[in-house]
Amino acid sequence: MEPWRPSPRNPMDRIDPNTFRFHFPNLLYASGRKLCYLCFQVETGDYFSCDDSDRGVFRNKVHPWARCHAEQCFLSWFRDQYPCRDEYYNVTWFLSWSPCPTCAEEVVEFLEEYRNLTLSIFTSRLYYFYHPNYQQGLRKLWDAGVQLDIMSCDDFEHCWDNFVDHKGMRFQRRNLLKDYDFLAAELQEILR
DNA sequence: ATTTTCAAT
Numbered sequence: 001m002e003p004w005r006p007s008p009r010n011p012m013d014r015i016d017p018n019t020f021r022f023h024f025p026n027l028l029y030a031s032g033r034k035l036c037y038l039c040f041q042v043e044t045g046d047y048f049s050c051d052d053s054d055r056g057v058f059r060n061k062v063h064p065w066a067r068c069h070a071e072q073c074f075l076s077w078f079r080d081q082y083p084c085r086d087e088y089y090n091v092t093w094f095l096s097w098s099p100c101p102t103c104a105e106e107v108v109e110f111l112e113e114y115r116n117l118t119l120s121i122f123t124s125r126l127y128y129f130y131h132p133n134y135q136q137g138l139r140k141l142w143d144a145g146v147q148l149d150i151m152s153c154d155d156f157e158h159c160w161d162n163f164v165d166h167k168g169m170r171f172q173r174r175n176l177l178k179d180y181d182f183l184a185a186e187l188q189e190i191l192r
Numbered sequence: 193a194t195t196t197t198c199a200a201t
Binding site: 028029030031032033034035036037038059060061062067068069070071072096097099100103125127128129130179182 | 193194195196197198199
């Protein structure tokens with residue numbers, strides 16, 4: 001039987017403001033956030049100019065026969081969209097949940113394919129951070145040269161401006177930074 | 193501070 005492979009799908013353009021406010025806060029107790037959002041930007045070439053970056057949003061897919069984490073959706077989309085492996089790429093992710101160990105492995109393989117690609121991950125929350133194998137997944141990313149950080153106020157504002165269908169509404173931090181300090185300390189501890 | 197989270201005993 002053929003293993004199921006996630007097929008590239010088009011990313012969303014923008015997230016609904018309420019979806020952003022529900023799914024993105026730095027919460028330690030993130031009850032009900034049973035989805036993961038990934039906002040990305042891809043800059044190409046020698047000059048990483050922000051003006052012509054490719055942007056979009058992925059969410060994990062759930063099918064009766066298979067699942068696809070948001071990161072896997074991105075990776076398969078990227079391989080399809082940017083087949084050139086030698087080009088210089090600067091990729092940034094803003095994630096609502098940090099990658100699971102499987103996705104971390106797949107990202108490391110992806111970075112081995114694209115030798116001139118740099119990846120920065122800003123995550124709002126740490127997914128199962130107290131499980132050793134999840135911690136190890138994050139360390140593998142770090143060791144592979146991925147920049148890893150907890151989403152800060154500036155990151156939230158950047159996402160609001162670029163990935164949220166804000167219809168002119170001004171950015172408000174509200175509870176977005178609620179457990180930032182705890183999560184940032186925890187991430188430092190994991191990567192130490 | 194310590195838990196239920198890329199849904200499902």
